[in-house]
Amino acid sequence: MTFAVTAQKQCTAAYSCGPVKLSLTFDESPLQKALDGLLSQYDAPWPATATEVFVTIEQGLPPDDIPNPAGAYLHSYRLHVDRCSTHLVSLSNVGVWMDFDEAAKKARIIVSHHPDRETVIEEVEQQLVLLLARAWASQGWTPLHAGSLIPPGKTDCVLVCAPSGVGKTTFISALLCRGWRTLGDDKVLLRKENGSIVARALSRRIHLHPALVNWFPEIGEIEKWPRYSRWTEKRMVKMEAIWPGQLIDSAIPTGLVQLERAENGPMLNIEPLDSVGALNSLLHQIAIPSDAVDARFLISCAAAMAGRLRAALVTVGNNAFSNSSTAERLEEALRGLLP
Amino acid sequence: MQSTIDNRCWMLRPDVVSTVLNDGAVILDLRSKFFFSTNPTGWAIAQMFETGATRAEIHTASRQWGANGADTQAIDSVIDQMISEGLVEPANAPASAVAGVAVAVWIPPALTKHREPLQRIMVSAFDPGLPLAE
Numbered sequence: 432m433t434f435a436v437t438a439q440k441q442c443t444a445a446y447s448c449g450p451v452k453l454s455l456t457f458d459e460s461p462l463q464k465a466l467d468g469l470l471s472q473y474d475a476p477w478p479a480t481a482t483e484v485f486v487t488i489e490q491g492l493p494p495d496d497i498p499n500p501a502g503a504y505l506h507s508y509r510l511h512v513d514r515c516s517t518h519l520v521s522l523s524n525v526g527v528w529m530d531f532d533e534a535a536k537k538a539r540i541i542v543s544h545h546p547d548r549e550t551v552i553e554e555v556e557q558q559l560v561l562l563l564a565r566a567w568a569s570q571g572w573t574p575l576h577a578g579s580l581i582p583p584g585k586t587d588c589v590l591v592c593a594p595s596g597v598g599k600t601t602f603i604s605a606l607l608c609r610g611w612r613t614l615g616d617d618k619v620l621l622r623k624e625n626g627s628i629v630a631r632a633l634s635r636r637i638h639l640h641p642a643l644v645n646w647f648p649e650i651g652e653i654e655k656w657p658r659y660s661r662w663t664e665k666r667m668v669k670m671e672a673i674w675p676g677q678l679i680d681s682a683i684p685t686g687l688v689q690l691e692r693a694e695n696g697p698m699l700n701i702e703p704l705d706s707v708g709a710l711n712s713l714l715h716q717i718a719i720p721s722d723a724v725d726a727r728f729l730i731s732c733a734a735a736m737a738g739r740l741r742a743a744l745v746t747v748g749n750n751a752f753s754n755s756s757t758a759e760r761l762e763e764a765l766r767g768l769l770p
Numbered sequence: 771m772q773s774t775i776d777n778r779c780w781m782l783r784p785d786v787v788s789t790v791l792n793d794g795a796v797i798l799d800l801r802s803k804f805f806f807s808t809n810p811t812g813w814a815i816a817q818m819f820e821t822g823a824t825r826a827e828i829h830t831a832s833r834q835w836g837a838n839g840a841d842t843q844a845i846d847s848v849i850d851q852m853i854s855e856g857l858v859e860p861a862n863a864p865a866s867a868v869a870g871v872a873v874a875v876w877i878p879p880a881l882t883k884h885r886e887p888l889q890r891i892m893v894s895a896f897d898p899g900l901p902l903a904e
Contacts, residue, residue, distance in 0.1 A: 507892040561895035576897040594899030618896065706792055707807045707884075714798075714805065714888055718898040721800045727787045734789040734796055 448473035449633050450481040451566040458489045465552045475632035481570045488540045493528035505720045509557045523554035531562050572620040573732040576716040578603045579614040581682050587769045588682035592712040593690035605758040608647050612677040628736040631681045638665040646752040686768025687742040699757050700746040701764045710737035741768040781822040781861035803887035811879035817871045822861040836876030844878035851881050
């Protein structure tokens with residue numbers, strides 16, 4: 432990241448976020464500091480920055496000559512997004528507005544005055560996540576909300592798919608403690624390259640809950656690390672500090688785990704999944720917009736990969752990792768998903 | 771249902787997208803967010819609807835692919851399901867079914883609707899899933 436204050440009292444900052452460089456101009460430096468946490472997390476090494484997107488973030492009101500987006504393109508809990516030609520127009524709940532011209536690679540974000548400053552910042556973050564997801568896709572990369580695991584000495588990975596809160600990070604931590612490596616606990620980018628699908632890391636950070644130390648004492652005290660967000664106790668921890676050398680840059684996905692949590696069930700249950708089940712898992716972890724062209728690109732990548740994956744549905748009972756044999760059994764099962 | 775629509779031309783809706791998976795395909799309805807999987811012959815039928823086809827044209831093509839009289843019900847069932855699920859819509863243009871759709875080995879066509887639709891409202895543009903309480 433680079434940062435500067437210009438003569439016009441504007442701040443500029445630049446972040447490399449995987450294959451996309453974001454060049455931001457702010458009219459308010461506190462906002463820049465607040466967004467630094469989000470944008471600094473995409474710090475995994477990348478071979479080359481393929482494209483640059485210029486973003487201005489300013490105070491004001493959304494233009495009154497453009498209809499408010501209805502969410503026809505994408506509807507999230509924070510954003511309503513419409514597509515108009517090459518533009519994505521997005522409005523958040525508290526009035527943070529963005530116009531992203533994908534062809535010109537320029538975006539304008541207008542931040543309205545609102546008393547709930549934390550929510551405003553979170554919604555600017557959501558606009559930037561939308562911008563990045565589209566900019567990555569325009570470079571041929573499919574954003575997948577999934578963790579990954581690579582056994583020692585191998586370059587093939589198992590993708591770990593589950594909604595937030597099911598336990599992807601715990602699952603991955605259990606195997607990291609046994610010497611496995613990862614591309615990250617919840618974000619990867621995928622792309623077809625030379626006839627296969629490649630997964631690349633986006634972040635050197637992992638989001639660990641302080642309570643994990645009860646199961647994995649080797650991770651040590653992590654409460655000193657900054658919180659990931661105000662909605663969770665999880666800390667944003669640099670992988671190198673806990674598992675040095677176990678974050679890698681890229682891998683070939685050959686296996687997939689659909690992870691589920693059982694409140695009252697067996698400690699560990701593993702069942703095979705067919706390719707349709709694997710695709711179902713992948714599609715539920717990709718934010719697919721309603722635009723047919725954009726959706727087709729994302730779905731094609733997922734389908735090309737799903738047809739080649741060995742997949743399993745893994746159900747983990749609450750407190751399963753208090754028993755050391757759980758990680759051993761998982762390790763054996765994951766090796767069965769790799770060539 | 772069949773008798774009233776035999777001569778109509780049907781076409782995949784523009785917001786229905788499909789992609790090949792193994793030797794079949796997956797069809798995603800971006801409006802309802804439900805997705806469907808097909809076997810190779812179901813996929814061949816879906817491809818016929820990409821540029822518009824009548825039920826009669828589908829039956830003719832199916833016979834060329836190896837279907838016989840015993841397969842009529844399975845073919846109609848897939849067509850009826852595509853119509854009732856709204857995957858296809860009536861087309862004003864004359865039918866111009868995709869030429870060159872090939873089926874290596876004929877098996878009765880199948881179209882399976884998956885129970886869980888994709889998320890209509892997402893958490894973010896990167897994380898579609900509703901988080902569970904930790």
